[in-house]
Amino acid sequence: MDRIVFATKNKGKLKEINALLAELNVPVVSMEEAGITADVTEDGTTFEENAKKKAIEIMNITHEITLADDSGLEVDYLEGAPGVYSARYLGEDTPYSVKNQHILSLLQDVPDKKRTARFVCVIAAAFPDGRVFTAKGTMEGIIAREIRGENGFGYDPIFYIPQLGLTTAELSPEDKNAISHRGKALTQMKELLKKQLGVNE
Ligand code: IMP
Numbered sequence: 219m220d221r222i223v224f225a226t227k228n229k230g231k232l233k234e235i236n237a238l239l240a241e242l243n244v245p246v247v248s249m250e251e252a253g254i255t256a257d258v259t260e261d262g263t264t265f266e267e268n269a270k271k272k273a274i275e276i277m278n279i280t281h282e283i284t285l286a287d288d289s290g291l292e293v294d295y296l297e298g299a300p301g302v303y304s305a306r307y308l309g310e311d312t313p314y315s316v317k318n319q320h321i322l323s324l325l326q327d328v329p330d331k332k333r334t335a336r337f338v339c340v341i342a343a344a345f346p347d348g349r350v351f352t353a354k355g356t357m358e359g360i361i362a363r364e365i366r367g368e369n370g371f372g373y374d375p376i377f378y379i380p381q382l383g384l385t386t387a388e389l390s391p392e393d394k395n396a397i398s399h400r401g402k403a404l405t406q407m408k409e410l411l412k413k414q415l416g417v418n419e
Contacts, residue, residue: 221245222411225276225286234395235285238404246285254279258286265290265302266352269342277340277344285407289339289399291373293361295325295332304373318365318376325361330380333360337377337386339399341407343414346412351410355402359386370394 224235224246232248239246249255258275262268265288272286290304300307300317309316325333337357344350362378367387374387374394386394395401411417 221247221252221282221366222283223247223249223254223276223280223284225249225258225272225283225284225308231287231400234391234400235404238395238401239408239411241408241409242415244415249276252280252282260288260302262288263302264289265338265340265354266342268302269340269352270344270350273342273344274350277346281346282332283346284344285341286344287339287341287403289337291335291337291377292412293321293325293335295328295334295361296321313364314372314375320362321361321373321376330360334358335361337373337399339403341403343407343411345414349414351414353403353406353410355399355404355406357397357399357402 222244224232224249226232227250231247231294232246236246254276256276256279258272260268262271268288269286273284276286277284289379290301292298292301308320340354342350359377359379362376362385365373365375367385369389369391375385377386379386
């Protein structure tokens with residue numbers, strides 16, 4: 219096997235993934251590099267369903283080991299919203315400054331102990347022989363009182379980690395990767411792939 223395909227069009231994600239999976243000694247390429255333009259509809263109701271669906275559908279085109287991820291923010295006070303709809307929340311093209319402000323207003327006057335939230339990431343691996351594996355990572359925090367920080371993306375400016383006294387938008391990319399839902403899911407997936415591919419330490 220000479221490569222693994224990651225079902226993403228996001229170059230930033232791919233760089234992060236290649237760095238974390240370097241130990242596998244197998245290059246991870248994007249859909250674009252694999253010459254695939256297909257779009258997979260994310261119509262599942264769980265992160266697992268969406269990640270598996272994406273990985274399997276793209277693997278059916280590539281016939282190579284294919285990884286896919288799905289992630290989002292779960293806010294307990296909002297019964298898990300925006301969850302799997304995180305990217306589409308209030309509309310795909312709505313700026314995150316608006317989405318974040320909206321969540322802050324929904325949680326106005328809600329005490330800290332009820333502001334609990336988490337980022338979730340599930341990565342699925344689909345093998346051409348039909349095997350499918352998933353790895354899940356979460357990062358716990360609370361919804362901040364105000365937008366803070368310039369780093370990261372999406373909901374990072376309102377995701378506050380009390381133990382650090384910072385939002386994830388105030389962390390460097392390296393510090394965020396070390397504790398993030400995506401970092402944890404990728405580390406788990408790396409171990410799983412090492413086992414499946416028989417890669418020694
Ligand atoms: P997807 O997994 O690329 O479909 O992204 C899902 C959505 O979840 C993103 O568009 C963001 O809204 C949100 N999200 C996932 N991970 C993060 C994160 O690390 N920081 C901020 N927002 C995130």
